[in-house]
Amino acid sequence: AIRLAQRLDGEIICADSWTVRREADIGTAKPTAEERALVPHHLLDAVGPDEDFTAAVFKRLANQAIDDIAARGKLPILVGGTGLYVDGVLYDFSFLPAGDRGERVTLNNLTVPELLRKIRNLKLETRGVDMRNKRRLIRLIETNGSMPTRGELRPRTLILGLKTDPAVLKQRIVNRTDAMIEAGLEAEVRALAERYGWDCEALKGVSYAQWRGYFEGHETREQARQKIIKATLDLAKRQRTWFKRNKSIRWLPAPVNLSDIVASITTFLKT
RNA sequence: GCAGGGUUACUCAAGCGGUCAACGAGGGCAGACUGUAAAUCUGCUGGCUUCGCCUUCGAAGGUUCGAAUCCUUCACCCUGCA
Numbered sequence: 130a131i132r133l134a135q136r137l138d139g140e141i142i143c144a145d146s147w148t149v150r151r152e153a154d155i156g157t158a159k160p161t162a163e164e165r166a167l168v169p170h171h172l173l174d175a176v177g178p179d180e181d182f183t184a185a186v187f188k189r190l191a192n193q194a195i196d197d198i199a200a201r202g203k204l205p206i207l208v209g210g211t212g213l214y215v216d217g218v219l220y221d222f223s224f225l226p227a228g229d230r231g232e233r234v235t236l237n238n239l240t241v242p243e244l245l246r247k248i249r250n251l252k253l254e255t256r257g258v259d260m261r262n263k264r265r266l267i268r269l270i271e272t273n274g275s276m277p278t279r280g281e282l283r284p285r286t287l288i289l290g291l292k293t294d295p296a297v298l299k300q301r302i303v304n305r306t307d308a309m310i311e312a313g314l315e316a317e318v319r320a321l322a323e324r325y326g327w328d329c330e331a332l333k334g335v336s337y338a339q340w341r342g343y344f345e346g347h348e349t350r351e352q353a354r355q356k357i358i359k360a361t362l363d364l365a366k367r368q369r370t371w372f373k374r375n376k377s378i379r380w381l382p383a384p385v386n387l388s389d390i391v392a393s394i395t396t397f398l399k400t
Numbered sequence: 401g402c403a404g405g406g407u408u409a410c411u412c413a414a415g416c417g418g419u420c421a422a423c424g425a426g427g428g429c430a431g432a433c434u435g436u437a438a439a440u441c442u443g444c445u446g447g448c449u450u451c452g453c454c455u456u457c458g459a460a461g462g463u464u465c466g467a468a469u470c471c472u473u474c475a476c477c478c479u480g481c482a
Contacts, residue, residue: 156438261442276434367437368438
């Protein structure tokens with residue numbers, strides 16, 4: 130993406146629910162200072178380690194960034210990551226109003242059967258909602274049964290997807306994990322845990338949560354490493370499932386020839 | 401050599417005569433997803449021509465209407481005594 134941005138006079142918007150968080154750098158594989166110096170990156174470090182952040186907020190900020198970049202005559206390049214964040218921007222998700230924090234805590238203490246009873250009593254429309262998923266039930270109550278909407282694909286948008294060989298991807302994930310550990314991931318996790326506690330948002334992510342057993346003394350570093358690799362693999366799987374169903378994505382087999390992509394994007398932008 | 405314990409599907413591990421293709425966990429595979437999304441949730445995981453049939457529970461025999469479950473022998477592993 131950086132090289133594309135350099136060739137196309139573009140700027141990058143990180144559509145990633147984790148790189149938005151300050152103080153979580155190594156474990157989120159955040160672009161380095163050197164990389165950011167090459168091309169402007171937007172929406173990195175937007176919130177603190179223990180602050181709430183949502184796809185709806187991301188959408189708003191991303192749209193602002195896109196408008197800003199376009200107004201300066203540059204090419205906005207959305208890169209990521211987090212399927213919901215990407216689609217929220219590309220398909221103009223409506224994102225119903227946020228729920229009340231206090232009420233959410235209350236609802237969270239209820240069991241699934243209790244939530245179902247409450248929903249029945251409120252006579253809420255349940256079509257399309259996964260009635261076995263507690264979070265969806267809570268959300269259904271919070272939004273009083275209204276359904277969110279989505280629009281058509283944003284005009285003049287080209288979606289490219291990189292298709293990597295599974296074996297290669299796995300090896301890269303192992304390498305990436307080792308590189309993070311080498312770069313001081315343990316110290317980063319320790320600092321966050323000491324300052325914000327294990328319940329903070331930043332420590333709930335992959336490459337972070339897996340250290341807990343080690344810090345509590347009942348697991349080894351190697352176990353933490355293995356758990357990170359597994360969690361990353363699982364995450365990659367979910368990302369693949371998410372993007373797989375998007376028929377508008379043009380899949381490119383990796384490794385890809387940069388000039389070819391630049392050429393096809395240039396052609397696309399002219400039409 | 402003698403006395404005990406063990407051998408179950410990819411792995412670990414239940415089962416102790418029928419309701420067992422065999423609990424559960426892990427792993428694997430597939431899927432859902434609109435203000436927590438690196439989250440949360442779901443399905444499948446012996447084979448097949450899949451509302452049924454076939455082949456499985458170390459191996460080979462046997463008992464029984466019926467066995468992963470009982471008996472015999474053999475193989476390998478563990479423990480105690482020699």
